[in-house]
Amino acid sequence: MTVPPALSWHTALTVWDMPVAAAVVIAVAAAGYLAGILRVRDWRLREAVWFYLGLLLGTVAAGGSVNAYSTVLFTVHMAQHLLLIMVVPALLLLGRPLELLRRASGDRFRRTAARARRSRAAGLLTHPVFAFVYYAAVVVGTHLTPFQQTAATHPVVHGVEELLYLSSGYLFLLPILGTEPFGRRLPQLLRLVVLLVGMVVDTVVGLTLLMTSQPPFPAYVSPGRGWGPGPVDDLHWGGAMMWVGGDLLMAGVAVIVITVWVGSSSGAGDLGAWLESARRSAVTGRTDTLDPGVDLDEDEEALRAYNAMLNRLHGGENGQQHRPAK
Template sequence: MSPLTWHSLLITWNMPVAAGVLLGVAALAYAGGVAKATRWPVSRTIWFFAGLTVTTVATGGAVEVYSDVLFSMHMAQHLLLIMVAPAFLVFGRPAELLRVTARGGLRRALSGVANSRWAVLGTHPLTAFALYTAVVVGTHLTPFQQSALIHPWLHGLEEFAYLASGYLLLAAVLPHEPLRRPWPPLLRLLLLLPGMAVDTVVGISLMMTPAEPFPAYAAIPRTWGPAPLQDLHWGGAIMWVGGDALMAAVAIVVITDWVRTQATDLGPWLNAARRSAIGRGLDENADLDGEEALRAYNEMLAALARDNRR
């Protein structure tokens, strides 16, 4: 195996056939849905194909090739597949696109599946978190990773598990997909906290491991890069710091949406200010946008305070 350099990071490719076929089908299906949909936002299409691009790089580029040689590169691949790509895919809203473009029997079938007991249970936020935890812990703190290094088909299933578990968790946290009625923003933020704890515990556990737990990495002859144990500790640090940083970025998105939603709820207040202004003799059609609306609202509060004192 040639040393990992910026040049090899850019030119090395080895896309598995199964992954290439699935990514191609997903791209064609989404493009067909966009062609059928009415006024589908371009931004959603950009987000979805950005997610497919990240998935392609993670499963067919140098990240994939060197993940069999360096555990730290495997951890970079892990974060791309379980956090970055799923977030982009959720912003692309493929489930919403399928819902608005499905017709006839397909629409009825999708409705039946969406209302089934298994679908309701599988898309529940707690189920998504449990699946995320099981995937992260099960692939790093057990002998599973050793088996995935030996059997390529198992490594492919591992990558799919990362993408699927990340998508379900982020679809529950970011209420963009119509998988189920979203939790309130505060509960969705609280769901991210144990998710960060999972990344922290797994990352620190790997950093504190005194011996290489995956002999397949140590068995690969190479004269470059970190020693196997040091590489393991680097991977744990990437898991801890990188995973928590990505979770924090998702939390910022949730908070931003929450603040934006609260801002739209100011309508009743501004209407009350408008009625107060009208009561002072202003025209009902007067423009109270911006500073004038805020001034009218403050005057209304002051009038209410004077009434209370009287």
């Protein structure tokens, strides 16, 4: 493996290592998004800015100096990891490319996409539980196993690693940001819980790397490098970036979720809807007894069900039944 020149501000801007496959994918995505904007015409500028900013950072992470030095310094690898698994997916999701594709496409494509969205495979891939397990497996598997050594020494495996980061981050954030017409949208409170658990994954892996006394990946112990931090310091700095940087990025996404939640016209409607559903279930004995549009506090059938529930609860108490509600 050829060792690049010492990392500096100059080399950070001038040294590039862009794989052909990554260049093609990024170019197609940029051109396709632009074509969608021209077709829809009323697409919001803010979303376009988010998307192209995500492509720009993805270009730097997958083909710029970040990629060139990611197999030489573990700290740079960790910077690439955080960019591809959190920052780039979040920006792409805020750009809503799937919604743009839906609006820019014809009816036949929309019907095909709707069938694909309802398929069992799509349901599994976009399920929040699967997304979290996939995210955790990628973070742990690429840092606490020999996989990282293989990725640092084999360009094809390194490309697979980058794809794993991007896809796992995208699926993890898809139900949390809830910007696309695809997958499931978690209640706002549950989104914060998932982010908190995600922080735990990053923290555990980061602390494990910080407490490792010997470099586990020989690829980053390069005698020909002659510059930069030593192997152990490099590993520990990378672990600190995973711990602190990963948690800060998760916290940043949490701020977005809270801001949207507070600014929503429904306020805490997600939690309120869940509580209302639980109340209906308790009153009627089953969730499908009443029409979902019926007001429990006004409908006579609902009131009879409510009185029946109270009678069941208190009917045996001193042989008396609860007085019916009016």
